[in-house]
Each structure stands twice: as C-alpha cells, then as structure tokens.
Amino acid sequence: MTAIIEVKDLVKVYNGSIRAVDGITFDVAEGEVFGFLGPNGAGKTTTIAVLTTLLQKTSGECKVCDIDVSKHPTEVRRSIGLVPQEMTVDDDLTGRENMILQATLYGVDMKVAKERITELLALVKLEEAADRMVKTYSGGMRKRLELSEGLIHRPRVLFLDEPTLGLDIQTRTTMWDHIRDLRKNSNMTVFMTTHYLEEADSLCDRIGIIDKGKIMALDTPIKLKESLGGDVISLKISGEMDFTEPIKSVEGVLSVKKEDGSYRVKVFNGETVTAPLLQEISKRGGSVTYVSLERPNMDQVFLEYTGRSLRDAEQSGSFDRMAAARQMRRSS
Numbered sequence: 001m002t003a004i005i006e007v008k009d010l011v012k013v014y015n016g017s018i019r020a021v022d023g024i025t026f027d028v029a030e031g032e033v034f035g036f037l038g039p040n041g042a043g044k045t046t047t048i049a050v051l052t053t054l055l056q057k058t059s060g061e062c063k064v065c066d067i068d069v070s071k072h073p074t075e076v077r078r079s080i081g082l083v084p085q086e087m088t089v090d091d092d093l094t095g096r097e098n099m100i101l102q103a104t105l106y107g108v109d110m111k112v113a114k115e116r117i118t119e120l121l122a123l124v125k126l127e128e129a130a131d132r133m134v135k136t137y138s139g140g141m142r143k144r145l146e147l148s149e150g151l152i153h154r155p156r157v158l159f160l161d162e163p164t165l166g167l168d169i170q171t172r173t174t175m176w177d178h179i180r181d182l183r184k185n186s187n188m189t190v191f192m193t194t195h196y197l198e199e200a201d202s203l204c205d206r207i208g209i210i211d212k213g214k215i216m217a218l219d220t221p222i223k224l225k226e227s228l229g230g231d232v233i234s235l236k237i238s239g240e241m242d243f244t245e246p247i248k249s250v251e252g253v254l255s256v257k258k259e260d261g262s263y264r265v266k267v268f269n270g271e272t273v274t275a276p277l278l279q280e281i282s283k284r285g286g287s288v289t290y291v292s293l294e295r296p297n298m299d300q301v302f303l304e305y306t307g308r309s310l311r312d313a314e315q316s317g318s319f320d321r322m323a324a325a326r327q328m329r330r331s332s
Helices: 044-051 073-079 093-106 110-123 139-149 171-185 197-203 221-226 244-248 270-283 298-307 319-331
Strands: 003-014 018-029 035-037 058-063 080-083 157-161 189-194 206-211 216-217 231-238 253-259 260-265 287-294
Touching: 003 044, 003 189, 003 221, 018 044, 035 044, 035 197, 044 058, 044 157, 044 298, 073 080, 073 231, 080 139, 093 110, 093 139, 110 139, 139 157, 171 189, 171 197, 171 319, 189 197, 197 260, 197 298, 206 221, 206 298, 216 221, 216 253, 216 298, 231 270, 244 270, 260 270, 270 287
Parallel strands: 035 189, 035 206, 080 157, 157 189
Antiparallel strands: 003 018, 003 058, 206 216, 231 260, 231 287, 253 260
C-alpha cells in the first residue's frame, strides 16, 4: 500500500539536551488507522506536533501526503486535520459558529461548508446542541465538536492526539464509534496517540509502542500479542531468595523476568504449567503470596517490549506533553 506518512530518523531535542523523540522511523499507509501507544513523556505528542508542522524537527525526514513538513508546511496543513489534546473550541460561540470559523480558516466555500457542517454535527450527534453556546457543553460534547472541526475541510490525514483523554468510559466508547465510522465511510488515514490499551487494540490497524522517545515495537495488535509466544504467569514470592533458576527448570517455561520480588513467567500453556511451577517453588522453600494467569494482551505486550507496565510508565514525567503544548502555543 502507498505510504501517506513517511518518517525517517526523526529526532526532536528540547533545551539542547532532552531527546523527546530519539531517531524513530516508520510509515503509515493510506487509509490506515495507525496508533502510537505509550505513556506521557514517551514522545507521542512531539511526533504529532512535528508531523502537523507545529514543531520544527531537530533532524530527520518527515513527509505527509508526499510533502516535506519542514519545506512546505502550508501545503501540509491544507491536507491534514488535527484534534489536539487541549480544547481549542471557543466557549463564547455556538457549536455551529465554531464550525463556520474553522471552515473560514481553511478557505472552504461557505455554501459547501454549511452542508458539511450539518453532516458533521449529525455524525457526532450534536445537531440539537448546534446553536447552543459551547460554554454549556460537557467535556465529551466539546471533544466531539473538536473532531467535527478537524473534518470540515475533508483532510486526507486526520491526527488525533489522545482523542479520549479525560473522558468517561461511555463518552470514550461514543468517540470510538465515531472513529470507526470515519474508517468505514471514507479512505481517510487516521494517526492517533493514546495511552489507553483497549483503545489501541480495538481501533488501530497497526500500533507503534513508543517509550522514552524510541519505537520499541511496531505491528498489528494481533501480531504484537502473538509475539509474546504464550501465556504469562505472574508471581510474588516472599523472602530474599532468587527463584529465577528454579522457575526456569520447570517444563513449559519459556522465560522469566524478575522485578522487585515479582516474577513474570512466560509459558507455553498456563493451565498445565501453573501447578508444577507452584510445586517447584514450594519444594525449594518458597511461599507464593500472589499468582495470576494472563492470556496475551496489550498490557503484557507493553511490558514485554519496555520492561515496565504502562501504569508504571505513567509515573514518569509528562515533559513531552507540556513542552510540545508550550511550543504549539508559541506557533499559533
């Protein structure tokens, strides 16, 4: 398939030393829903900011719709839509007036714009609230309005930066439905960032797992989960003894990772390995205080490729998000 986004060796350095994006390379095919999965500070927002011409890269090559983002930023902006993390809709305008303003900024003929506005407000189920002031909207309604604004000029590529951040699960589900409708009803390419595991798994054709500015893995959700090669048994064992080698000796165990008294054991078949594994630990004098069996999922994938859970990774700083947001405000 034809690549509509091409990134090669992209680097973005803040303050002369902080590498928010550290030499990443990837392509996105036309019509694909592509996701960046990672915690705050991973480099997701910075990457989107560079691709949407809101940040200058430090080095590397980036093309969107076969246009160099650094050399021809105006042409790139005509071809893309962006729904940022931070709300940009005007509270003192109605939903419809916000849409008209957006259409005007993109140079959409007003007759055409009015038809599209009606269609888009219906798409995001805001017809009845279209002529209300946005200050009366809920957070979910504002996010849906942002989505419709990003579509007013019929972009070839839609960038969604954490499109459901801070929304309750019901509103998030509604947003997912809208994104699926976009994929079903058009050949629009969608590039989205998220730190919601289930969101990436259910929406994206391919996922890039990004952490500390580097892409750790990139493939379809199915293949990423299959790459784990089996089930995972998680254990906590009391005491100071290291049980890594005894665990490895059990038939069916593929690998063992130890972290702070917890063990992550990859096995061919968890149902058949769990019992002999517990027996071996008991025989060596260990006392298991916690055990769980998990089938491959995106949380396990993230842990496999980064060495930490997404929840733990979230404890790292949010420099990427804050720095990119500051730079975007300077560029606006």
